Amino acid sequence: MKKHSILPIILDGGMGRELERIGAPFQQPEWSAHALIEAPHFVSKVHHNFIDAGAEIITTNTYALVPFHLGEKRFNEQGADLIKLAAKLARDCVDDNAKSSNKQHKNRSSSVLVAGCIPPVLGSYRPDLFSLQQAKPLLDALISNQQSDVDFWLAETISSIxxxxxxKTRTALTNKTTWIAFTVKDEITTESKLRSGESVFDAVSEIAGDNVSAILFNCSAVEVMEAALKNAQQALLAQGLADKVQLGVYANNFPPIGELREANSDEGISIIRDDVSPExxxxxxxxxxxxxxxIVGGCCGVSPAHIKKLAELK
Structure with missing residues (x-):
């Protein structure tokens, strides 16, 4: 097996599909929030599954804790408590793992961190739905209700600058570092673009730096990620940030996602590809x-078996 000079940081994989695989309550439009509401012990089980596979970072199960998935009424009534619960479950899993590690290996502490998930609060893959006025209070609810239990922020599947x-502006107020993961169009090209149509080069040039210490690409097909990385690297070099901002990828295991596809649409739950094995x-x-x-890991449809293979790269 080839060893790399860079030892990557290993993220976890997809929460929703792992919940489905282990038999947790799972349906649209609630997605991964359904188990959190009805059977939160399944969420803890998924976190442990990824830690056992070698993940060094687990992400809070807050991706679907927005009105887009919960509905306005449930979000207003239960949103804050569900966000707090998701963050606490992740923190408890990391603490449990640390205690277990210390018992087995005296004086060795766990290195697993908790990333506070910040989703696209008005809908995945739909930059056309974004409104600053509508998004800000939802973002602030996600930040305030999980910040005491997370080590840093991970904004996921972001489609626009x-x-x-x-x-970037709101998380800077928390004194926690932020990683921002963009989702890019599932088109094989040398000039990678966000789902908004904006170039990766422009997005990285504008967003990287200050409290944003890592730029990642997620929830896009495996085949399009290398071009996104190359464009991001060019932008970091142009900004003089190549040694200050990390790059990362955690792709999904879905067929290409087309234009105007919503994450909880009537088109149903996306199928898992059968040609992207863990190896x-x-x-x-x-x-x-x-x-x-x-920084590497997996998004939707990437299982603990996939993450275990990535851990072998260490």
Whole structure:
């Protein structure tokens, strides 16, 4: 097995599909929030599954805790408590893992961190739905209700520069570092673009730096990530940030997602590809590391079995 000069940081994989796989309550439009509402012990089980597979960072199960998935009424009534619960479950899993590690290996502490998930608060893959006025109170609820239990922020599946800029500004007030993960169009091209149509080069140029210490790409097909990384690397070099901002990738295991596709649409739950096995995914990850990624993991449909293969790269 090829060893890389860069030892990557290993993220976890997709929460929703792992919940479905282990038999947790799972349905649209609630997605991963359904288990949190009805059977939160399943959420803890998923966190432990990824930690056991080798993940060094687990992400709070807050992605679907927005009106887009919960509905306005439930969000207004239960949103704050559900966000707090999701963050506490992740923190408890990390604390449990640390205690277990210390018992088995005296004086060795756990290195697992908790990333506070910040989703696209008005809808995934739909930059056309973004409104600063509508998004800001939802973002602030996600921040205030989980910040005491998370180590840093991970904004996921962000489709536009405008939403990333809002997140950068609001999270800067918390004194916690922020990682922003953009989702890019599932088109094989040398000039990678966000789902808004804005170029990756422009997005990274505007967002990287200050409290944003890492730029990642997630919830897009494995085949399009290398180009996004190369464009991001060019932008960091142009801004003089290549040694200050990390790059990362955690792709999904879905077929290409088309224009105007909503995450909880009537088109149903996306199918999992049968041509991206854990071994095949690791091969893609190796190319990302060679292209400059120092943070790798998985998004929707990427299982603990996939993450276990990535941990072998260490």
């Amino acid at each position: 405008a939403e990333a800029a809002m997140i 095949k995914y690791r091969q893609f990850v190796s190319t990302w590391i060679n292209a400059g990624a120092s």
